[in-house]
Amino acid sequence: MTVPTDFSYSVVIPVYNSQDVVGSTVERVVEVFETAGLRYQVVLVNDGSRDGSWDVIADLARRSPHVVALDLLRNYGQHHANLAGLRESTGDYVITMDDDLQNPPDQVLLLIGKAMEGHDLVFGRFESKQASGHRRLGSRVISLINRRVFEQPRGLAVSNFRILRRDVVERICGSRTAHPYITGQALMSAHSPADVLVRHDPREIGTSNYGLRRITSLVLTILFSYSVFPLRAAAALGFGVAAISFLLGGFYLVRSFFVDSAVPGWTTIAVLLAVLNGVVIMLLSMLGEYVVRTLNAVSAVTTYHVSERVSS
Template identity: 70%
Template sequence: MDPHTFTYSIVVPVYNSVGVVGTTVDRIVETFEAANLSYELVLVNDGSKDGSWEVIAQKARNNPRVVALNLLQNYGQHNANLAGLRESTGDYVITMDDDGQNPADQALVLIDEAMTGKDVVFGRFERKQHAGYRQLGSKMIGMINRRVFAQPPDLVVSNFRILRRDVVDRICASRTAYPYMTGQALMYSSNRSNVLVRHEARQVGKSSYNIAKILKLVLTILFSYSLFPLRLAALAGFAIAGVSFLLGVAYFIRALFVDSPVEGWTTIVVLLSIFNGVTIALLSMLGEYVVRTLNAVSAHDTYHVLDRVKV
């Protein structure tokens, strides 16, 4: 397929990157202009406190191909990406970071791979320029992705990716209260691949993605997209119920042969053991149904747009 027959939307979540986001925008514009590709650049300010909004708003005023969205507060990268996806109009949507670690020219590498018929292409970094704890966090999330979203073992995912419009539409129509772009891209696509891309060191500032946010993402994935924690709790409930029942039987048999010094003590222990065990098992099962119901009805807005700048 000829890449010049399609339009492209580049979505960039922006958070506290006043010192580098202007350069990132300029490089993206230069790259797509030089390649003579039809594009739009959607910049989403995710509650920055350092003047990033003023920078991207001015970029939008100066360039009709640039759109700037200002979110009401910091909702997180995945909500910012979702806002950008819903704003986008391109046949393909590329998501990338605001810090320059995803070189703009590497977006063309993603496009070339997408032209082979893939509906999702993830950038696979030659060498990731991240701290050790972030690489460990990526491995942990990768394990969860393989379990929850059936990520193929030979597929490496990243936030630097290109999505075909039909995949984007499915993600935008999703009713989840906790967007997770990577997992949703895996859920709503069928023909994915990797392509090798560069990953450059951050030139200005430092990443706000810390261990706490990685753990929060892990918990969000587990409790929003998987029944594994509830099933584990249900299994534990049934195990406790079984042990309680056996304990009650043991005390009942003991009472037949050995007199208890306290009248009625054996009866109370047996009844409490059985009823508490059954209660735990029933609560575990009810919890699974509650989560299924919540997932079905969670359709509230997960972000709010405060300002929009487009010439």
């Protein structure tokens, strides 16, 4: 029987403007793993914080052999920070969680327990998510997109609180995309995803950094980086306009044989504009398809830069 002590674990925590709480988060993570007798590593990734978060996590890394701190050159976003942490991780399993204690560290053991049943990817399903209205709405929209784009199974809940087996992590780290989206990439890279009911605590300090702008940006990133739906929709619209233009051009051409135009040459101009604009729209739609395919093929693997790494 598979038991948790047979494996090592890396906990990846993106850090952004959380100097007042990240220390407590790490202390509780360490306490959970020490008490359970599990081999562990904590990877803290400072994502361009504007407060003293880097000083806090760098000091933690200097004092503990289990902690590694990465300082990104600037704020790249949560998914880039998670990717940096995944590439730094060494554990057989990797857990990703937030830095604000809304993902209670003791709930990590529930993720591990579910993973021991043979699942290579386990998400935390929150009993009651403590989030604002626009975040809950954004989560529903993203969930719909996940089902369409990444074939998220119905009934499976996804979140940033998750555990990934090493082979899933390697597939994510090896993917060539300029816009990482860890949840979607995990769904594409896993064979047996599952979820487990976990607690989600209210935020004790500060406010969420995931505002409406960031949620909208994430939705657009998913749509334009992992789906051809916007392009195909634009192409369909383009071909529809082109068809109408051709029909309109034909109508004016036939009409000119029976009805004289009040303005000499007007029919010729109308027909030419309708036909040529239709052709241009079709060509732009096809070119857009090739541009997207080319962009996906040449996207750089490194989408962030680490300015400093600290470990004991």
